[in-house]
Each structure stands twice: as C-alpha cells, then as structure tokens.
Amino acid sequence: MLTERQLLILNAIIDDYITHAEPVGSRSVSKREDIEFSPATIRNEMSDLEELGFLEKPHSSAGRIPSQKGYRYYVDHLLSPKKLTKNEIHGIQSVFRDRFSEMEQVIQQSAKILSSLTSYTSIVLGPEVFESTLKQIQIIPISHESAVAIIVTDMGHVENQTVPLPEGININELEKVVNILNEKLKGVPLIHLRHKLSTEIGKVLEKYIDHYDSMITLLNQTFLSQQSEKVFFGGKTNILAQPEFHDVERVKRLFNILEEDALVSKLFRSDYKGITIKIGQENRFEPFDDCSVITATYSVDGKHMGTVGILGPTRMEYPRVIGILDYLSKDLSKLLSARYQK
Amino acid sequence: MLTERQLLILNAIIDDYITHAEPVGSRSVSKREDIEFSPATIRNEMSDLEELGFLEKPHSSAGRIPSQKGYRYYVDHLLSPKKLTKNEIHGIQSVFRDRFSEMEQVIQQSAKILSSLTSYTSIVLGPEVFESTLKQIQIIPISHESAVAIIVTDMGHVENQTVPLPEGININELEKVVNILNEKLKGVPLIHLRHKLSTEIGKVLEKYIDHYDSMITLLNQTFLSQQSEKVFFGGKTNILAQPEFHDVERVKRLFNILEEDALVSKLFRSDYKGITIKIGQENRFEPFDDCSVITATYSVDGKHMGTVGILGPTRMEYPRVIGILDYLSKDLSKLLSARYQK
DNA sequence: TTTAGCACTCGACAATAGAGAGTGCTAACA
DNA sequence: TGTTAGCACTCTCTATTGTCGAGTGCTAAA
Numbered sequence: 001m002l003t004e005r006q007l008l009i010l011n012a013i014i015d016d017y018i019t020h021a022e023p024v025g026s027r028s029v030s031k032r033e034d035i036e037f038s039p040a041t042i043r044n045e046m047s048d049l050e051e052l053g054f055l056e057k058p059h060s061s062a063g064r065i066p067s068q069k070g071y072r073y074y075v076d077h078l079l080s081p082k083k084l085t086k087n088e089i090h091g092i093q094s095v096f097r098d099r100f101s102e103m104e105q106v107i108q109q110s111a112k113i114l115s116s117l118t119s120y121t122s123i124v125l126g127p128e129v130f131e132s133t134l135k136q137i138q139i140i141p142i143s144h145e146s147a148v149a150i151i152v153t154d155m156g157h158v159e160n161q162t163v164p165l166p167e168g169i170n171i172n173e174l175e176k177v178v179n180i181l182n183e184k185l186k187g188v189p190l191i192h193l194r195h196k197l198s199t200e201i202g203k204v205l206e207k208y209i210d211h212y213d214s215m216i217t218l219l220n221q222t223f224l225s226q227q228s229e230k231v232f233f234g235g236k237t238n239i240l241a242q243p244e245f246h247d248v249e250r251v252k253r254l255f256n257i258l259e260e261d262a263l264v265s266k267l268f269r270s271d272y273k274g275i276t277i278k279i280g281q282e283n284r285f286e287p288f289d290d291c292s293v294i295t296a297t298y299s300v301d302g303k304h305m306g307t308v309g310i311l312g313p314t315r316m317e318y319p320r321v322i323g324i325l326d327y328l329s330k331d332l333s334k335l336l337s338a339r340y341q342k
Numbered sequence: 343m344l345t346e347r348q349l350l351i352l353n354a355i356i357d358d359y360i361t362h363a364e365p366v367g368s369r370s371v372s373k374r375e376d377i378e379f380s381p382a383t384i385r386n387e388m389s390d391l392e393e394l395g396f397l398e399k400p401h402s403s404a405g406r407i408p409s410q411k412g413y414r415y416y417v418d419h420l421l422s423p424k425k426l427t428k429n430e431i432h433g434i435q436s437v438f439r440d441r442f443s444e445m446e447q448v449i450q451q452s453a454k455i456l457s458s459l460t461s462y463t464s465i466v467l468g469p470e471v472f473e474s475t476l477k478q479i480q481i482i483p484i485s486h487e488s489a490v491a492i493i494v495t496d497m498g499h500v501e502n503q504t505v506p507l508p509e510g511i512n513i514n515e516l517e518k519v520v521n522i523l524n525e526k527l528k529g530v531p532l533i534h535l536r537h538k539l540s541t542e543i544g545k546v547l548e549k550y551i552d553h554y555d556s557m558i559t560l561l562n563q564t565f566l567s568q569q570s571e572k573v574f575f576g577g578k579t580n581i582l583a584q585p586e587f588h589d590v591e592r593v594k595r596l597f598n599i600l601e602e603d604a605l606v607s608k609l610f611r612s613d614y615k616g617i618t619i620k621i622g623q624e625n626r627f628e629p630f631d632d633c634s635v636i637t638a639t640y641s642v643d644g645k646h647m648g649t650v651g652i653l654g655p656t657r658m659e660y661p662r663v664i665g666i667l668d669y670l671s672k673d674l675s676k677l678l679s680a681r682y683q684k
Numbered sequence: 685t686t687t688a689g690c691a692c693t694c695g696a697c698a699a700t701a702g703a704g705a706g707t708g709c710t711a712a713c714a
Numbered sequence: 715t716g717t718t719a720g721c722a723c724t725c726t727c728t729a730t731t732g733t734c735g736a737g738t739g740c741t742a743a744a
Contacts, residue, residue: 027736161444
C-alpha cells in the first residue's frame with residue numbers, strides 16, 4: 001500500500017508529465033504549491049516508487065516518467081473527472097442543436113467536436129446495425145441481370161447491395177417475393193434474417209416461385225452484407241502533434257491500423273456501460289504501446305448502440321477527456337433516444 | 343531547343359533520381375551503358391541544363407536533381423508508358439473477376455490494387471452521382487416525426503437521407519406523393535430534380551395534397567443531399583515510405599488535406615479524357631509541392647463517370663504508373679459499361 | 685525522519701576535424 | 715572546335731571531443 005505522501009508525489013509527477021511531456025525531477029516536484037518536502041526527501045520517495053514499478057527512468061540522470069502501472073494506478077485511484085467548461089458544454093450542444101440532420105451526420109459531428117475539444121484523435125463506432133430490426137426490404141432491377149437490394153431498419157438506417165438477378169425471372173415474380181419478405185420479416189433483427197430465410201421463409205417461397213434456388217442465393221447474399229459497424233474519425237492527424245509521434249515509421253504503423261475499420265472496431269469496441277480506459281500495452285497492439293484509449297458507450301432507450309472514444313498518448317489529460325466523453329455520450333444517448341423511440 | 347545529347351543526359355538524370363532519390367553526379371551518369379562521354383563533358387552539359395532551368399542543385403557540391411520544369415519536359419517529351427508485366431495485368435484482372443460485387447466494391451478494390459502495384463497512394467473518385475438519372479424514389483416513415491427518403495439511380499446507386507415529416511400527414515397522402523414523383527421523375531438526371539420540383543411537379547402536387555408547403559420543404563431537402571462524389575483511397579500510408587515525407591510536420595499537412603474529401607475531389611478531379619499529370623506546384627496546394635498526381639478518367643458508354651489517380655512524390659515512376667493507370671481505367675470502363683449499359 | 689552536501693552519471697549541444705562526393709575552371713588533346 | 719584530364723575548391727556528413735546542466739544516490743548531520 002502506498003503512503004499518503006507517495007500518492008501525493010505520484011500524482012504530482014503524472015500531472016507534470018502529462019502537461020510537459022518531459023521527465024520530472026525531484027526539484028521541480030518540490031517546487032509545487034501542494035508539496036512541502038525537500039528535493040532529497042522526494043528523491044527517496046521516487047526511488048521507492050520506482051522500485052514498486054510506478055515510475056521509470058529514461059536514463060540514469062534524467063527525471064522519472066510514469067510507467068504503465070503508474071498511469072493505471074493514477075486512473076484507478078487518484079483521478080477525478082474534470083468538470084466541463086462553459087465552452088466545452090457549448091461546443092457539444094451545438095452538435096445536437098440541428099434537430100434533423102441524419103443520424104450519421106450527428107455521429108460524424110460528434111467525432112469532430114470531440115477531437116477539436118480534446119485535440120486528440122476521436123473515434124466513434126456504430127450504430128451497430130445488426131441490433132436493429134427490419135423495417136422494409138426492396139429489390140429494384142437495374143438491368144436485365146442485376147438489381148439493387150435495399151434494407152431499411154427501424155432506426156432509419158439504409159443498407160444496399162447490388163445482386164445478380166436469376167435469369168428469366170419476371171418483375172411480377174420478384175414483386176411477389178418482396179411482398180412475402182416484407183410481410184414475414186418486418187420487425188426481425190437483421191442478425192436473424194439469414195436464419196429465418198433458411199427456415200420459415202424458404203418454405204413459403206418454395207411454393208410460390210419458379211426460380212427458387214437462385215432466388216435464395218440472391219437473398220442470402222443480400223442479408224449477408226455489411227455486418228461491420230461504421231467507423232467515424234475526428235482529427236485523425238491530431239495525434240501527430242504529440243511528441244511521441246515525431247517518428248514517421250511509428251506514424252505509419254499507427255495509421256496502417258487506423259485505416260482498417262475492422263481493426264479499429266475491435267480495438268475500440270466496448271460493451272461495458274460507462275467509461276473504459278486502456279493504457280499502453282493494454283490495447284494489445286504494438287503501435288499503440290504509447291497510446292491510451294478512452295471509450296464510452298451510447299445507447300438508445302437503454303439498448304447499447306455504439307462507442308465513442310478518444311485516442312491519445314498515454315500521457316493524456318485523463319480527467320478532462322473523461323469528463324468530456326461522459327458528457328457527450330450521455331447527451332448523444334438522450335438525443336437518439338428522443339428521436340428514435342417507438 | 344535541346345540537343346540530342348542533352349536529352350539523353352536529362353533523361354538519364356531523371357531516371358537515376360527517380361530510382362535512387364539522391365542527387366545525381368556527373369560520374370554516375372557517365373557510367374551508364376547508354377552514355378559514352380566523360381564526366382567532364384557531362385558536367386558541361388549539366389551546367390547548361392541547369393542554366394536552362396531543367397536541373398537544380400541542392401547545394402554547390404552535390405549532384406543535380408530535376409527541377410519541376412525538368413520533370414515537365416521529361417513527361418511531355420521523353421517518357422513512354424511502360425508495358426505492364428504479367429503480374430500487374432494479373433493483379434488488375436483479379437479485381438474484375440468477381441462479376442457481381444457491388445460497384446462501390448469494385449472501385450474500392452481498384453484503389454487497393456492500384457496502390458499495391460505502384461506502392462504509392464491511390465485515389466479513386468466517383469462515380470459522379472449527379473450525372474445519373476432517377477430510377478426510383480421512396481419515402482419510408484420511421485417514427486411519427488421522421489422518415490427516410492431513398493433515391494435509387496439508373497446505375498444502381500442508392501442515396502438516402504433522414505427527413506422530418508410534416509405534422510399530421512397520413513400514410514396515404516405520403517404514398518400518393520411518392521407515386522406522383524415516381525411517375526413524373528423517372529429518368530430525370532439527379533441534378534435537375536430540384537428544378538423540376540419547383541416547376542412542373544410542384545403544380546401537380548399542389549392539387550393533390552394538404553401539407554403542400556412542408557412537403558415541398560421535405561422534398562427539397564431530399565434532393566439537395568449529397569452532391570459531392572465519394573472518395574476512395576488505397577495505400578494511404580504508402581506515401582510515408584518516401585524519403586520526401588520523413589518529416590512529421592509535412593505528413594500532417596498532407597494528411598489534413600487527404601482527410602477532406604471535398605479538397606481531394608477538387609485536387610484530383612479530371613474531365614479530360616485520358617491521362618493527366620500534375621507535377622509539384624501545378625497542384626496548387628503547398629503540401630503537394632513535392633508530389634505529383636497522375637489521373638485517368640473512367641466512363642460508362644463513353645459518358646464520363648469518375649477519376650482514378652495516383653499520388654506520389656514528384657520523383658515518381660511515371661512510365662510505370664501511366665501504363666498501369668491507363669490499363670486499369672480502360673478495364674474499369676469496360677466492366678462498368680458491360681454491366682450498366684441500357 | 686528529514687535534509688544538506690557532494691560526487692557521479694548521462695544526455696544535449698557546440699565546436700572541430702577529416703573524408704568524400706561533386707563541381708567549375710583551365711589547359712591540353714584529337 | 716569539341717572533348718577530356720587534372721586539380722583546386724566547396725559543401726555536406728560523420729565522428730570525436732569537451733563542456734554544461736539536470737538529476738540522481740549516498741552519506742552524514744540536524
């Protein structure tokens with residue numbers, strides 16, 4: 001267990017390092033208002049803290065920097081979210097003011113304001129399509145051989161996909177199929193569409209139409225489509241301003257990951273309702289070793305919808321970022337719930 | 343006018359600089375197989391070429407590097423497109439093999455293969471939505487106050503947008519409107535929808551429905567939507583491997599532009615049928631001063647659809663890139679024409 | 685237990701020197 | 715007259731050295 005004084009000093013060092021990005025020496029700690037010990041005393045404590053694994057030295061005659069364990073302790077025990085400034089609150093609310101911009105636009109705007117408030121990189125996932133249910137399905141022929149299939153969900157989300165048409169199928173038949181589908185599948189979660197198709201629906205269709213096999217293939221293809229959630233970024237280049245990323249090689253490795261939506265989704269996705277903080281290697285991706293990721297989830301009517309998150313250096317302003325994320329995720333949930341409740 | 347020998351030397355220098363990214367000295371030029379003059383002679387010629395503005399010196403005791411004017415001359419007079427290797431042809435065709443992937447997927451794949459073949463960054467624009475015509479329009483109510491409007495084009499492209507519903511409108515009325523729209527607007531280019539609405543259609547609607555004003559607002563909003571063409575990237579981080587971008591500050595400026603679809607679109611868009619090459623400052627964007635952009639257009643049935651392009655250092659392998667772009671753009675046009683012709 | 689004092693360590697920075705690549709000029713050569 | 719060899723000169727790059735300062739860790743005194 002750490003003593004009161006050790007906590008004080010650990011807190012001071014992390015605080016200092018977060019703002020100045022430079023190893024913190026005993027002298028500069030002792031100069032702080034809230035600390036009244038001599039540098040020598042602090043040196044002893046720092047030495048102990050290092051032995052315990054909370055601090056480390058870049059080299060023998062530099063100051064100390066927080067270790068990953070140090071940040072973890074700080075985040076778990078020392079930190080309290082910072083209250084938002086009027087400006088910050090104002091900025092966030094301006095996103096939600098425009099009552100009828102599309103959901104995707106709201107989310108994109110959220111990402112933007114997050115990054116501009118924090119000056120880190122923001123990432124917003126979702127909404128997760130497969131949790132929503134089918135509102136309507138349409139299949140519109142484009143040429144003799146292809147059609148575009150459109151799926152509308154209860155949340156107003158639209159998915160579409162081009163599919164090959166069975167040869168020789170006629171418009172009436174196609175219409176019949178679509179009617180059956182709409183009748184039988186309305187309200188079914190997208191994730192269950194394929195299953196329903198292979199069970200009940202298949203049998204019904206078999207009775208009514210000629211081109212059964214190729215039609216089933218077509219529908220399967222339609223329902224298979226985009227499972228992955230959309231990824232929205234804000235301030236993608238903000239992270240480059242951090243001294244941690246002054247090396248292009250590292251930038252490249254980082255951006256290679258950010259370009260892959262599937263990876264980003266995996267990395268940021270959170271199901272835990274509330275704030276999640278992952279520090280350095282806790283992210284399990286080498287290029288993120290010097291980064292922390294803070295995420296919060298948003299929901300509609302209490303149902304989990306997606307994740308908003310911030311990517312910054314491990315040396316990130318945790319209290320402020322947490323405050324902002326918490327506020328925004330709650331506001332976003334409120335807005336979406338109001339708009340899309342049944 | 344340049345002499346035969348000056349051309350030879352200019353060509354040799356650019357060639358060398360393109361592959362090695364280092365100032366080229368007289369000695370290394372004289373060592374090339376196709377050149378049989380002494381370094382001294384070459385020095386004299388280089389001095390002349392510099393005076394004429396085709397070469398420049400980083401400093402007084404380095405070799406020469408091509409100037410922007412040098413590249414321009416090279417591109418206009420010296421270069422001939424390189425034939426594709428079997429591998430390259432194979433790579434490109436693999437993109438087009440999957441007969442029924444969606445148009446957007448084909449385009450995304452094209453971007454990917456382009457970047458992996460050239461190891462530069464590739465950018466594909468389009469297809470340009472507003473050139474295509476309306477196939478079908480739908481308005482599907484999502485809640486009491488909002489609906490999602492869906493526009494399908496003759497190319498199978500789907501646009502959708504959430505719009506507020508006029509208060510108190512009933513389903514039948516909405517259906518009536520949609521029917522009228524479909525009847526009157528089928529085949530109309532998207533770009534003319536708003537105009538048509540304010541002229542003929544408006545009058546017809548006025549007769550039939552109650553909530554005329556708010557309905558018109560709704561439709562206007564629907565038709566207003568996405569004018570901008572989509573931007574697809576491949577190998578966005580490839581450009582970071584170039585020594586020109588070893589400086590993070592520069593990377594940041596470049597990526598800030600690439601993040602803005604509208605800017606990218608402006609920068610890359612080409613209407614000229616064929617290959618366009620923009621070198622360095624010809625791009626009119628400071629962060630692109632050391633970059634060249636090569637673009638080609640693709641079309642459907644001879645109608646201009648979009649642009650495929652490569653972003654690389656000015657020191658780019660022009661002959662190879664031009665060859666590849668030419669091949670791919672033609673193949674892409676062929677595929678799309680086959681699929682979407684009337 | 686805390687603190688002052690002091691020797692020691694290490695990185696950052698500037699100054700210096702030497703190597704190497706390349707040029708430009710001059711004079712000799714074909 | 716065009717080409718080439720020779721050579722002094724220029725400039726960058728790298729390695730080396732020395733100095734400075736920040737910071738530590740230890741010891742001994744308060």
